[in-house]
Amino acid sequence: MRETKHFIATTLLLCLLASPCLIAQTFEVNQPPAKKSQKGKQKPTAPAKSPKKGEGNGIGWGSGIETAREARAVQQALAKGDYKAAIVSANRAANAAPQNADLWFLLGYAARLGGDYNLSLQGYEKGLQRKPGSIQGLSGKAQTYAKMGRNNEAQDLLKQVLAANPKSATDLQLSGELALQSDPNTALGLLKRADAVQASARTDLLIARAYQKMNQPDASKQYLDRAQSRAPNDPNVLRTRGNTTKRSRLCRRRSTKNQTPWLNSLTPTVWQARRRKLQIVIPRQPTGCRKIPNCK
Structure with missing residues (x-):
């Protein structure tokens, strides 16, 4: 009877010691196996580098x-x-x-x-x-x-x-x-x-x-x-x-004014009367003409 109890106790102790290994093994088995393969797939192709801010010669090229x-x-x-x-x-x-x-x-x-x-x-x-x-x-x-x-x-x-x-x-x-x-x-x-x-x-x-x-x-x-x-x-x-x-x-x-110097001696009133009598159109000399270069 004593030996039977001792055997049961030993068996229970061995089960308790083996349980963490079983749990750990179950954890490894239940992990998705794609993680390793993904790493293997990513190694050959290097990730594309995004252009740095402000680089590039043209407007909008590499500038975002x-x-x-x-x-x-x-x-x-x-x-x-x-x-x-x-x-x-x-x-x-x-x-x-x-x-x-x-x-x-x-x-x-x-x-x-x-x-x-x-x-x-x-x-x-x-x-x-x-x-x-x-x-x-x-x-x-x-x-x-x-x-x-x-x-x-x-x-x-x-x-x-x-x-x-x-x-x-x-x-x-x-x-x-x-x-x-x-x-x-x-x-x-x-x-x-x-x-x-x-x-x-x-x-x-x-x-x-x-x-x-x-x-x-x-x-x-x-x-x-x-x-x-x-x-x-x-x-x-x-x-x-x-x-x-x-x-x-x-x-x-x-x-035209320079070609008729006799008009310079006339007063405005006489000039207007003479102009009407002769029916000629000779306007007064514009003041702005004096300021114009090469105006002869």
Whole structure:
């Protein structure tokens, strides 16, 4: 009897000692076997690296979806003429991807169109820090300088741009326009180069002004006619045409007045009476004609 009790106790003890091993074995068996195979499958293919924020040359490339969305919003706002909204969106895009030079250039462009020239300069300068020597950045900065009246600095930048890209019609035109006041001959050469690359009404108009400053009215009229044929409703062309016509009319009046010096000795009352009697139309000399150069 005692041996039987001892055997039962020994059996129970052995069962208790073996139970943790059984539980542990059951735990291992019940685990999903796919975990090991998943690790094995993941080893050959390395996970794709997401592009870093702000990398990439183009707008929206590597800059994230939100940045690309802001860049598109800038373009849409500029197309509508809403420069305030364009500046806000461009600022967000540039600050979201600060290493993207093109976004800073976009901010500079939008700010220049919106009249915020200081912000425009900051945008171009930050873009040029990230992409030194960029033709786009240097050209945009020169255009901002020109809008601010800083013509010498604009000309210095344009020389760099034209040395790198001598067939840029926009930069040739701007450089010629800036040189128009001080050196019409140099301006004419630059403007004709721009006209050879890409003809436009604006270039024709500037060439007409250059010829006018060089006292070549026939050549000036020829290019003014070309500008009007290209853009008959352009306000600048119409304004220049009106000023030229007014100038010619004033010069003709002054010439007519000089041909009749006897009118100078007449008092206004006698002059009016003599005019009615002779039925001639000789208006008084306009005071504005004296201020017009080359008016003979």
